[in-house]
Amino acid sequence: xxxxxxxxxxxxxxxxxxxxxxxxxxxxxxxxxxxxxxxxxxxxxxxxxxxxxxxxxxxxxxxxxxxxxxxxxxxxxxxxxxxxxxxxxxxxxxxxxxxxxxxxxxxxxxxxxxxxxxxxxxxxxxxxxxxxxxxxxxxxxxxxxxxxxxxxxxxxxxxxxxxxxxxxxxxxxxxxxxxxxxxxxxxxxxxxxxxxxxxxxxxxxxxxxxxxxxxxxxxxxxxxxxxxxxxxxxxxxxxxxxxxxxxxxxxxxxxxxxxxxxxxxxxxxxxxxxxxxxxxxxxxxxxxxxxxxxxxxxxxxxxxxxxxxxxxxxxxxxxxxxxxxxxxxxxxxxxxxxxxxxxxxxxxxxxxxxxxxxxxxxxxxxxxxxxxxxxxxxxxxxxxxxxxxxxxxxxxxxxxxxxxxxxxxxxxxxxxxxxxxx
Numbered sequence: 549x550x551x552x553x554x555x556x557x558x559x560x561x562x563x564x565x566x567x568x569x570x571x572x573x574x575x576x577x578x579x580x581x582x583x584x585x586x587x588x589x590x591x592x593x594x595x596x597x598x599x600x601x602x603x604x605x606x607x608x609x610x611x612x613x614x615x616x617x618x619x620x621x622x623x624x625x626x627x628x629x630x631x632x633x634x635x636x637x638x639x640x641x642x643x644x645x646x647x648x649x650x651x652x653x654x655x656x657x658x659x660x661x662x663x664x665x666x667x668x669x670x671x672x673x674x675x676x677x678x679x680x681x682x683x684x685x686x687x688x689x690x691x692x693x694x695x696x697x698x699x700x701x702x703x704x705x706x707x708x709x710x711x712x713x714x715x716x717x718x719x720x721x722x723x724x725x726x727x728x729x730x731x732x733x734x735x736x737x738x739x740x741x742x743x744x745x746x747x748x749x750x751x752x753x754x755x756x757x758x759x760x761x762x763x764x765x766x767x768x769x770x771x772x773x774x775x776x777x778x779x780x781x782x783x784x785x786x787x788x789x790x791x792x793x794x795x796x797x798x799x800x801x802x803x804x805x806x807x808x809x810x811x812x813x814x815x816x817x818x819x820x821x822x823x824x825x826x827x828x829x830x831x832x833x834x835x836x837x838x839x840x841x842x843x844x845x846x847x848x849x850x851x852x853x854x855x856x857x858x859x860x861x862x863x864x865x866x867x868x869x870x871x872x873x874x875x876x877x878x879x880x881x882x883x884x885x886x887x888x889x890x891x892x893x894x895x896x897x898x899x900x901x902x903x904x905x906x907x908x909x910x911x912x913x914x915x916x917x918x919x920x921x922x923x924x925x926x927x928x929x930x931x932x933x934x935x936x937x938x939x940x941x942x943x944x945x946x947x948x949x950x951x952x953x954x955x956x957x958x959x960x961x962x963x964x965x966x967x968x969x970x
Contacts, residue, residue, distance in 0.1 A: 559851045561640035564876040569643070572952035575945060582960045585968075586646075589639055591615040595685045597663070599678045602671050611663040611682050614642040615695055619962045622693055623659030624649060624900060626700025626729075627682075627707070629675075633662035637850070644871055645900070647955035648893040652932045654904045659695045661686075667702045679707055683714040690715065692725035692911065698903050699729040701849070709734055725910035728903035737906035739921035740899075745779025745847075746922065747898015748869045750929040751890050752784060752843055755865050758937065759888060761842060767804075769793035769841040769863070772848030773822065776869045776896065778813055780845055785809040789843070793836040796822050797848075800831035802839065838862060846873035847896075853878050861887060868892035883946050891948040893955065894936050901928050 557563050566587065573583050595611040612635055615623040625645040638660045646658025663682060667675060689695060699708055708727045712734060715726045724735030732738065739746070756766055768791050770781045781791050790806040798821050801807060807828055815825045823830060837844065837852065838860040846852045847869030853861060858874075858881035866882065867890045868874065874882065874889070882889055902925055909915045940950035 558854060558875045558877045560636055561850045561872045562636040562643075564872060565640040565643050567876040568879075568948065568952050569956070572949050572956055575943065575949065576953050576957060576960075578956065578960060582963060585963060586617070586956060586959060589614050589616040589642055590618065591689070592635070592639070593686065593689060594635070595682060597678060597681045597685065599674060599681060601674055609663050609665050609678055609682075611661070611685075612638045613659065613661040613686055613689065613695070614638045615657070615659045615689070616642040617646040617657040617959060618695075619959055619966065620650065620657055621655035622657065622691075623695035624656035624698070624903065625658055625660040626698045627661035627663070627703050627711075628701035629663050629665050629667045629703055629707075630701055631664060631666045633664045638662045640850075641871055644893055646959060647952060648897045648900055650955035650958040651893050651936065651951050652897045652901050652928050653958065654901060654928075656696070656900070656904065659697075660700075661697060662700075675707070676710055679710045680714045683711045684718065687715060687718045690726060691719075692723060692907070696725070696903075696907060697727050698900075705729060705731045705736065725907050728906040730906070735906070735910045735915075737902055737909055737921060738916065738918035739925070740902045740906055741775065742779040742783070743902035743921075743925060744776045744869065744896050744899035745781075746783055746925060747901065747929050748776070748780040748845060748847070748867055748895055749783040749787065750898070750926055751895050751933050752789070752845075752865065752867050753787070754930060754933040755867070755888055755890055756843075759864065761864070763788035764790070766790065766842045767792045767840070768843045768845060769795070769836050769839060770869075771795040771837055771844070771846045771852060771873075772870060773812075773816065774847070776899075777845070777847035778809075778816075780847060780869055781807075781809045782813065792841060793831070793839055794822060795831070795834065795836040797833065799823055799833050800836040801825055801828040802831050802836060803828045843867055845869050848873070851875055853882070855881065858882055859885075861885065863887060865890065868895045871896065879946070879948060889947050890933075891936075891951045894932060894947075894951050897932065898925055898929060901925055 593613045597609045641660035649656040730736040793802045843865045844863035850872035853874040858878035
């Protein structure tokens with residue numbers, strides 16, 4: 549196998565997911581038939597979406613929706629818009645959603661969607677027309693009892709509002725529960741926007757307690773300063789953690805005494821970039837991933853920690869705010885370095901947990917106070933952390949494989965109870 553093939557294989561999220569699944573399934577002595585059922589998605593939909601562009605051209609965009617499992621409930625998972633979306637990426641993300649929902653024990657299966665496009669060069673009208681056509685093509689496959697989309701990379705509350713409206717027009721009634729991550733005025737949930745970052749903060753709290761670290765002495769580096777990274781940094785700073793570094797696509801900022809996160813968020817909103825923020829040292833993109841810290845929180849995209857840099861990671865804790873930030877090949881290196889990894893299917897499950905709360909509220913027509921949302925989220929994240937750590941200690945595996953084993957066990961048990969329809 550050539551070097552290029554090895555690199556391509558390591559960076560393929562579907563390959564990473566499958567490697568971890570196989571290891572966990574082997575340790576569970578999973579029935580061979582269930583192994584086959586759970587290893588592959590239940591349904592993969594590829595769409596070719598015609599869109600009238602602003603200049604009159606007709607453009608065709610390729611979109612996907614993958615539903616991995618609906619054994620424990622409707623599919624659940626975001627929709628991302630990006631030029632580098634691939635079917636393998638969407639497959640992996642859908643599968644991770646199945647395990648994520650099972651780890652926090654909420655009644656959803658896993659799904660994911662994506663469209664190959666560059667939203668940065670598209671107008672609002674073009675994005676709306678593309679979103680509505682994509683939704684119309686999926687009307688028979690999504691819904692509150694079937695598959696419930698949500699925001700992801702480069703999608704937001706407005707995109708969810710378009711999806712909800714398009715679906716509602718087709719079924720001739722308003723259906724808020726068809727998506728989550730909506731605006732509050734259309735049935736969104738309080739606390740949803742910061743939920744993934746809050747979940748990261750909650751599991752970091754549990755990890756530092758377990759390792760005997762004091763918040764005020766704990767140095768944190770956050771990679772990715774979008775919705776997840778910025779909210780995680782803000783909430784960790786409020787709890788007394790010292791955010792010493794933030795790394796973004798256009799470079800990083802470092803201050804060993806701690807960055808003023810509220811001011812940095814305001815600076816980013818005003819200037820559109822981190823660079824130039826006073827009171828911090830500029831660092832090249834990616835350099836802070838291997839800088840000394842107590843908690844490294846990758847909150848950007850997949851494949852950030854690989855065999856090329858894992859040996860140089862200096863954190864005591866890696867809290868995976870992003871989906872798939874560590875490749876399967878890098879896992880062994882982190883384990884050898886005795887780094888305490890809080891895997892993505894646990895660490896960033898705060899988002900889907902509050903999405904579940906939003907779905908429940910929409911179906912009830914009764915909406916919760918933000919304190920109630922945050923209280924319920926805390927309970928689920930903390931108890932799930934304890935479940936995973938206890939599973940790891942009982943089976944003598946690392947936290948990631950423990951999370952996979954726990955999730956696979958729950959989904960497999962549901963399938964066994966239901967039986968196979970023939």
